[in-house]
Amino acid sequence: MIKVGIVGGTGYTGVELLRLLARHPDVSVEAITSRSEAGLAVSELYPNLRGHYADLRFSNPDPERLGACDAVFFATPHGVAHALAGDLLERGTRVIDLSADFRLRDADEWAAWYGQSHGAPKLLAEAVYGLPETNRERIRGARLVAVPGCYPTAVQLGLLPLLESASIDANHLIADCKSGVTGAGRGAKVGSLLAEASESMKSYGASGHRHLPEIRQGLGDAFGERVGLTFVPHLTPMIRGIHATLYGRLQGDVADLQALFEQRFADEPFVDVMPPGSHPETRSVKGANMCRIAVHRPVDSDTVVVLSVIDNLVKGASGQAIHNLNLMFDCVETAGLDAPAMMP
Numbered sequence: 001m002i003k004v005g006i007v008g009g010t011g012y013t014g015v016e017l018l019r020l021l022a023r024h025p026d027v028s029v030e031a032i033t034s035r036s037e038a039g040l041a042v043s044e045l046y047p048n049l050r051g052h053y054a055d056l057r058f059s060n061p062d063p064e065r066l067g068a069c070d071a072v073f074f075a076t077p078h079g080v081a082h083a084l085a086g087d088l089l090e091r092g093t094r095v096i097d098l099s100a101d102f103r104l105r106d107a108d109e110w111a112a113w114y115g116q117s118h119g120a121p122k123l124l125a126e127a128v129y130g131l132p133e134t135n136r137e138r139i140r141g142a143r144l145v146a147v148p149g150c151y152p153t154a155v156q157l158g159l160l161p162l163l164e165s166a167s168i169d170a171n172h173l174i175a176d177c178k179s180g181v182t183g184a185g186r187g188a189k190v191g192s193l194l195a196e197a198s199e200s201m202k203s204y205g206a207s208g209h210r211h212l213p214e215i216r217q218g219l220g221d222a223f224g225e226r227v228g229l230t231f232v233p234h235l236t237p238m239i240r241g242i243h244a245t246l247y248g249r250l251q252g253d254v255a256d257l258q259a260l261f262e263q264r265f266a267d268e269p270f271v272d273v274m275p276p277g278s279h280p281e282t283r284s285v286k287g288a289n290m291c292r293i294a295v296h297r298p299v300d301s302d303t304v305v306v307l308s309v310i311d312n313l314v315k316g317a318s319g320q321a322i323h324n325l326n327l328m329f330d331c332v333e334t335a336g337l338d339a340p341a342m343m344p
């Protein structure tokens with residue numbers, strides 16, 4: 001069994017790791033941390049896990065205990081993995097970080113967007129961006145993986161085939177994205193209250209969101225040079241879900257767009273290119289490690305519209321983190337991740 005630890009077990013991505021790993025045939029969870037709930041049994045905080053992890057209690061982060069694991073997931077706010085990852089790597093423990101700490105290659109750019117200096121710039125050179133659809137082989141050999149953010153996952157998967165084939169004008173991309181409220185984490189915030197977030201919808205970060213540099217970095221890699229992107233996120237009254245509506249101006253000899261997407265993702269277990277004319281719903285991926293994509297060419301328009309939906313906590317975070325673990329430890333790629341979406 002692969003021994004894993006989780007730092008930040010009381011948050012939404014932490015409990016989602018536990019839910020998915022409960023069905024993973026090759027993984028044993030040895031340690032789960034929370035400073036505020038240290039000593040509490042996991043199933044006392046999360047009754048959905050009663051009957052699983054009988055002996056597991058939250059504990060304070062302890063480098064010795066975490067360093068005895070084969071891999072440690074960080075499901076923590078940014079800055080935490082900076083402080084702890086180096087020590088774990090020295091102990092021979094591989095690190096899978098769900099936060100943004102190692103996603104940007106440029107420490108100065110990270111500092112500018114995250115408002116603090118980068119805490120582990122020496123590790124950046126070896127960190128691998130954990131989007132399996134672009135980096136599968138590098139992930140297999142990685143010691144340190146940066147799991148992509150939820151919006152960046154949906155946006156990159158939706159635009160990759162178009163940029164890799166130079167089918168769109170890369171200077172004028174638009175990503176209009178909507179998220180459920182769990183995207184903001186489990187910590188109490190006024191904006192996440194039922195009375196504030198339900199029956200309403202709002203944009204935020206319209207003049208610059210910290211996922212912009214991450215998306216731009218990934219799309220720039222696919223295209224071969226810097227891309228121009230306008231990214232506007234919205235908060236919607238859903239618990240889970242990301243819906244990205246992506247726009248690009250077609251150029252050159254326009255290929256069969258449906259075939260382009262189907263061929264690009266033909267071997268990908270967690271990307272579903274839907275039939276022509278489809279409008280994927282966020283509930284079609286709820287609880288599942290899946291990104292569903294539909295590509296449209298509206299009548300009388302030279303613009304392609306791509307619809308890309310994921311569950312922010314599964315393909316957008318914890319499921320993708322486990323996909324990375326499966327690649328790093330040579331497990332069946334879909335282990336623990338093959339459950340269908342919930343309905344209704």
Ligand SMILES: NC(=O)C1=CN([C@@H]2O[C@H](COP(=O)(O)OP(=O)(O)OC[C@H]3O[C@@H](n4cnc5c(N)ncnc54)[C@H](OP(=O)(O)O)[C@@H]3O)[C@@H](O)[C@H]2O)C=CC1
Nearest residue numbers: 008009010011012013034035036075076099183185186317
């Ligand atoms: N929610 C989402 O949809 C997505 C989230 N992410 C990213 O994943 C990470 C976790 O997100 P989420 O689960 O929503 O976060 P939450 O705010 O829900 O949970 C944070 C967890 O981290 C622990 N923690 C906080 N500060 C520290 C610290 N200094 N040292 C050790 N542990 C700490 C907390 O426990 P305690 O304070 O008790 O120790 C808690 O368990 C974040 O970086 C987030 O941006 C990525 C993709 C999607």
Ligand SMILES: CC(=O)N[C@@H](CCC(=O)OP(=O)(O)O)C(=O)O
Nearest residue numbers: 099100149150151179180183184
């Ligand atoms: C709805 C909402 O607030 N969503 C979060 C994104 C969640 C996420 O992926 O954040 P990380 O990049 O830190 O991992 C936000 O916009 O900040």
